[in-house]
Amino acid sequence: MQERIFNFNPGPAALPLPVLQEVQKDLLNYKGEGISVLEMSHRSKTFDGIIKDAAQLMKDVMGIPDGYKVLFSQGGATLQFAAIPLNFISQGQSADYINTGRWAQKAIDEAKKLGKAVNVIATSEDANFNHIPTDFQVTPDAAYLHITTNNTIAGTQFHTYPDTGHIPLIADMSSDINCRKIDVSQFDLIYAGAQKNMGPAGVTIVVMREDLLEKSPADIPTMTSYKIIGGKDSLYNTPPTFNIYVVKLVLEWIQNMGGIEKLEAVNRQKAEELYKAIDNTDFYRGTVKEDSRSLMNVTFRLPSEDLEKQFLSEALEQGMLGLKGHRSVGGIRASIYNAVPLEAVDKLVEFMTDFETKNG
Numbered sequence: 615m616q617e618r619i620f621n622f623n624p625g626p627a628a629l630p631l632p633v634l635q636e637v638q639k640d641l642l643n644y645k646g647e648g649i650s651v652l653e654m655s656h657r658s659k660t661f662d663g664i665i666k667d668a669a670q671l672m673k674d675v676m677g678i679p680d681g682y683k684v685l686f687s688q689g690g691a692t693l694q695f696a697a698i699p700l701n702f703i704s705q706g707q708s709a710d711y712i713n714t715g716r717w718a719q720k721a722i723d724e725a726k727k728l729g730k731a732v733n734v735i736a737t738s739e740d741a742n743f744n745h746i747p748t749d750f751q752v753t754p755d756a757a758y759l760h761i762t763t764n765n766t767i768a769g770t771q772f773h774t775y776p777d778t779g780h781i782p783l784i785a786d787m788s789s790d791i792n793c794r795k796i797d798v799s800q801f802d803l804i805y806a807g808a809q810k811n812m813g814p815a816g817v818t819i820v821v822m823r824e825d826l827l828e829k830s831p832a833d834i835p836t837m838t839s840y841k842i843i844g845g846k847d848s849l850y851n852t853p854p855t856f857n858i859y860v861v862k863l864v865l866e867w868i869q870n871m872g873g874i875e876k877l878e879a880v881n882r883q884k885a886e887e888l889y890k891a892i893d894n895t896d897f898y899r900g901t902v903k904e905d906s907r908s909l910m911n912v913t914f915r916l917p918s919e920d921l922e923k924q925f926l927s928e929a930l931e932q933g934m935l936g937l938k939g940h941r942s943v944g945g946i947r948a949s950i951y952n953a954v955p956l957e958a959v960d961k962l963v964e965f966m967t968d969f970e971t972k973n974g
């Protein structure tokens with residue numbers, strides 16, 4: 615077998631090696647049952663144990679207080695862009711959004727497409743989304759405020775969350791869920807496609823205040839109704855069983871690593887090393903404002919597009935994959951999610967120094 619390489623993909627992204635190894639070990643015969651989780655009924659006792667464990671582990675790992683529910687949905691974060699306005703904006707109401715990048719924009723567009731009234735109370739679009747806006751006022755009777763806590767493409771992240779008072783705060787945490795300790799009680803609903811920090815593509819994790827389930831109108835599509843999905847503990851229809859199983863293994867891995875606090879310390883070290891390498895020279899240029907820098911997606915440019923191309927191809931030759939920036943930003947993006955080890959960042963930083971020496 616060829617050795618595994620360092621994976622800086624933005625998503626689907628790196629998974630912890632011990633998780634992949636456990637999947638492999640149990641793939642054909644799950645714990646002596648003689649079948650794979652892939653082949654198992656979602657109504658079986660074994661799968662019921664898996665999905666309950668996954669939800670409980672999520673509560674333990676994330677520190678979710680009582681009164682919240684953990685749901686497993688499908689349709690990616692993108693289905694949540696529709697589900698949120700459908701469930702929570704009632705007739706005559708409007709909702710607030712902060713536009714911090716492409717995913718936030720898509721959430722806004724989806725709400726509008728459904729005929730809902732949207733107030734974009736702040737945006738950093740004029741500055742190519744290079745920072746998180748701090749100057750905004752929540753509309754007093756808004757149905758909710760929606761934010762994107764980490765902007766995967768631009769490489770920015772909220773480092774403090776808006777205090778919305780009694781207005782519900784809803785967050786797309788697809789690319790930074792469980793990267794650091796947060797106070798879940800600040801939020802009313804959190805959602806995340808699993809494929810950045812939590813598992814394989816195909817399952818979306820929703821953490822929501824249980825009393826919000828009652829808000830779902832009866833006339834919305836079944837798969838967008840929190841009341842229906844939540845009321846059946848994510849088993850209204852066939853859930854993405856294998857993906858939920860892998861998410862459970864990822865949560866166990868987080869626990870084995872010492873929990874979120876431990877991972878956060880490593881994540882901070884990884885990001886610090888990388889930003890230091892960028893700041894130390896004029897050869898590399900960070901694309902976002904310092905106070906908005908993401909712990910998960912580090913974006914930077916080189917002096918020319920030719921050098922960027924060369925950087926990417928030489929990095930790949932040296933076993934570092936997925937460093938190409940999104941076309942809207944250009945340059946380089948290193949996605950350093952939880953499962954990307956410190957050694958990967960060490961190697962990247964060493965490569966950066968070397969590359970500059972040869973080409974600077």
Ligand SMILES: *Cc1c(COP(=O)(O)O)cnc(C)c1O
Nearest residue numbers: 690691692717766786788789807
């Ligand atoms: C990747 C990503 C999405 C899109 O998720 P899908 O699961 O593909 O729908 C949405 N929001 C953020 C912040 C993302 O990083």
